[in-house]
Amino acid sequence: MKYLENSSLEALSSTISIGAIDCILDIKLEAYSCKMIQSDKKQWKSYEDGNGLSERQCVMNAVDGKFSATVNNYTTIRDELWVAIESEIQPSDCRIYSFKSSYAGDPFSEDGCLWCLNFFFYNKNLKRLFLFSCRALSQNGGNLPTDQLWDLEDE
Secondary structure, X not given: OEEEOOHHHHHHHHHHHXXXXXXXXXXXXXXXXXXXXXXXXHOOEEOOXXXXXXXXXXHHHHHHHHHHHHEOOHXXXXXXXXXXXXXXXXXXXXXXXXOOOOOOOOOOOOOOEEEEEEEEEEEOOOOEEEEEEEEEEOOOOOOOOHHHOOOHHHO
């Protein structure tokens, strides 16, 4: 697997992180040139939503919902984000995998993690993988009780 540098994605990650409201956003928008092997596929579940929406639209709705609530003026950079992702990976031609944390034993959801989103976009034709990962961390560090963490299963 080879990391593909993209200054546009790096700038967007920074802009989104800087615009965080009442939390710290740790966001990764990374593209890799690769051949996904079968054992890699088994660790992630295909992203599905029972509403009949495309995988791409379901991911956009999940991301937009979280960022609208946590990124100052997200609407001003929303289109730029999705255009950059479209040009990098062409999501409509991808198989999309998601990782939904149960929080127990998840290295990305330590104390103070309010929510997290983790998506892999795999474009077989481009032989490219795109990671969209974001977690919102409390500005108070690990001071939140576990029962106050947002439940991702309700989405």
